Amino acid sequence: MFKLAYKNLNKFVVFLAIFCLFFQVAADLILPSITANIVNIGVVKHDISYIWKTGLVMLIVSFFGIVGAICNQLLAATSSQKLGVKLRSFMFRKVTKMADGDFEKLGQASLITRTTNDVVQMQNATYSMLRMMIRSPMMLIGASVMAYFKSPRLMLVFAAAMPVLALVVILVMTKSVPLFKKIQALTDQINLVFREGLTGVRVIRAFNQDEFEQNRFKKANINLTQNAINAYVITSLMSPAMTFIISASNIAIVWFGAHLIAGSLMPVGNLLSFITYATQMLFSFMQLSMIFVVVPRAQASAQRIQQVLDIKDTINDPIKPKKLDPIDDLKFSHVDFTFSGSSKKVLDDINFEIHKGQTLAIIGGTGSGKSSLINFVPRLFDVSGGKVLINGDDVRDFSQSDLHKHISFTSQKSFLFEGTVRGNLKYGNSQASEQDMNRALEIAQANSFIQEQGGLDAPVEQGGNNFSGGQIQRLSIARAVIKRADIYIFDDTFSALDFKTDANLRQALSEDKKIKNAIKIIVAQRVSTVADADQILVLEDGKISGLGTHQELLKNNSIYKEIVDSQLHKNDILAKSGGKIYA
Known part of the structure; x- marks a missing residue:
């Protein structure tokens, strides 16, 4: 957590926040001593002028303390919020460039939680760090020193109170920290269930699974709620316990202090200032103990954020990218592809070439590797072996930005914003x-x-x-x-269209001058969609089963012939294509 905060916080602003905090702490420590002097000298000796002069000093010290507190709080709030802005920006940028495998491994719900809830935990911890986490030790040490000088004997009260305070903190931390860590994982789970319920609401209704999903969400909700209740109930016990110990300590201080005053061993003003210092010490200790609740939760969140930021980009630009000129041809040369962690090849020895003005259609059974193949062109994936060449140069020799300017890609999963x-x-x-x-x-x-x-x-x-x-x-x-691109890729984007709309759309594409002169790659399931292509690539189990025109494949490729026979009867094809398909 501290490493992540240190890397992303403005060091100068942090220094200013600590500097302002120093003025606040100094003022808080000086004021009780001034109060003691007013009582010991001004009140006891009836010196009104001393009271006025010292009171004016108190106002000045208080003013500097207030200014320091306001500036520290403003700088702490600004720094923590800017840290959140940076972390969210870094994570969003990372997610947009993340490989599909890493994206699916972490999951959308978890990534959303990490970008929102976990970042908020870091913000809260940073704010606490610049306020309480630094102030409390300074105040605890300073108040202890000042209290000792006022009355070394009364410091014995703290010798008895501090172990009790420490025991309370240890017990609370031992029970609550694991619960707070678990809250983050349960937040992931409830986000997952809620997101699936929103995106899959039509499926839920269609299968009449409303009650099942409600019970599923209820279970996740109850788990999170119960865990949070347990955590906060345990931590809430700390405040009354601390208050009781502080009150008991003050009673003991007043009791023993009264005996010291009665024996003329301590001035009255010193007792008043000692009580103030004692309260400052105990409250500082209580605040410091609360930090141990915030820090472990923020530490868990920081680890989850860092896990995302540490994911290495698998697709990177070359150090010296080549300039991409208008694309004339696209070539796959002995392309192989294997998913990370798998030994089976998704694509094996893929070879073809297509020039501008031509249309390449890719057809094959489900899972044959059609979508994986076209993802290499815009470098959504990189090949495991072989090369994808544009104008004779490897696509990995170009910057992704330059490459994407020349390619228009329509995904299989159509999405509108x-x-x-x-x-x-x-x-x-x-x-x-x-x-x-x-x-x-x-x-x-x-x-x-x-x-x-x-x-x-x-x-x-x-x-x-x-x-x-x-x-x-x-x-x-x-x-x-x-x-306006040089390569248009349509990844099974005609599947939801009727035959007439499909035909009209492809006709309109062929009549547009700019698109007509570009390279077009169409992935489709229907033969009628690919029949007019200049080349048809038939994939089976990641290998090329056939490559040629519709008529060539119909004559000499059994796989393609089976696809045709499985989709349409001869008479239907002849009626819809004017006799082209079986001609």
Whole structure:
């Protein structure tokens, strides 16, 4: 925790906070002695002028103490909040660049908890550190020294009180710290259940599992609540216990102090100041003990944050990246791929080449490696063996930013951002004009239903939940085609479209001059979607089973022939394709 805070806090601001805190502590320690002098000299000797002069000194000291406290609190609050800003920014940046394997390993719910709740714990601990964690030891030591000079004999009361205080702290810490650490894991769990309930609400209703999910959430909620109650009940016992010990100590101090005053061994003012110092000492000890509640919880949170920040980026830019010119060709040369921790190859010896103006279609069974293959082009993954070449150069020789400028990618899982249709389209091209956006909607066959819902300013709910699956796909395609790129990748983004819309969309893509001259890669399940492609790559178990045109594969590739036969009857194909597929 301290290492993470030290790396991300402004050292000068921290120094100023401690410097201001010094003035506050100094003022708090000086005031009881001044009070003692007023009583011993001014009150006892009836010296009114001394009382006024010393009272003015008290006001000045109090003023500096108040200024120091305000400045320290302001700087502590500012530093802790800025630390939170930095940590959240670092974690968000890390997550956006994180490999899919690491992302899935940690889980979305846990990452959300780490970015929110765990960062808040670090903020609270940092604020406490710059306030109580530094102030309490300073006050405890200073008050002890000042109290000793006022009456060494009364310090014996603390010799009896301190072991009792220490025992209370140890008992509370032993019981509460494990519970506070467990709270973070239980927070992850409740976030996971709640998030799944929100995103899967339609599935829950469709299968009538409302009661099951409610019980599931109730169980997670009760576990978190009960654990938190146990933790806070235990720690709440510390305050009354400390108050009792402090009160008992003050009674003992007054009792023994009264005997010392009666024996003329101590002035009255010294007893008053000693009581104040004693209270400062015991409260400082109590505050210090509370730190031991905050720190272990923050330490657990810091470890979880650091775990995310320590994940090494598996996809990095070269030290001296090459400049990427307009793309003329794309080539896969003996490409292999294996997921981390697995011995089985997902893709094995993949070889093909495609030039600008051509369309490559990829088809194959579920789990054959289609999506994995196209992820190498924008470097969402890096190959385990072989090379992916653009214009003859390895894609790893270019910066990711430069590479992504030339590639437009439509993911298999279509996703829309909350806002408007206009905002989602501008996500693909921030400089797009209204004409460009309308043209993209026309190509994606989305113009008609968008106009019905209000045009470009039609609202889009989170994830596009106010649109059907096919409409979301079409809007995702519109967002992709509005970007002027050299390579367009469509990862099974036609699956929710009917045959007519599918055909019209592909026809519109072929008629757009810019897209027509680009490289197009289409991953699809339907033969009708890929039949017109310049090359069709057939994948089976991560290997190329066939590569050629539709007619070539239909004649000499049994796997492709089986896919065709499994999807459509000959008469249906002839009717829908004008005789092309079996021609």
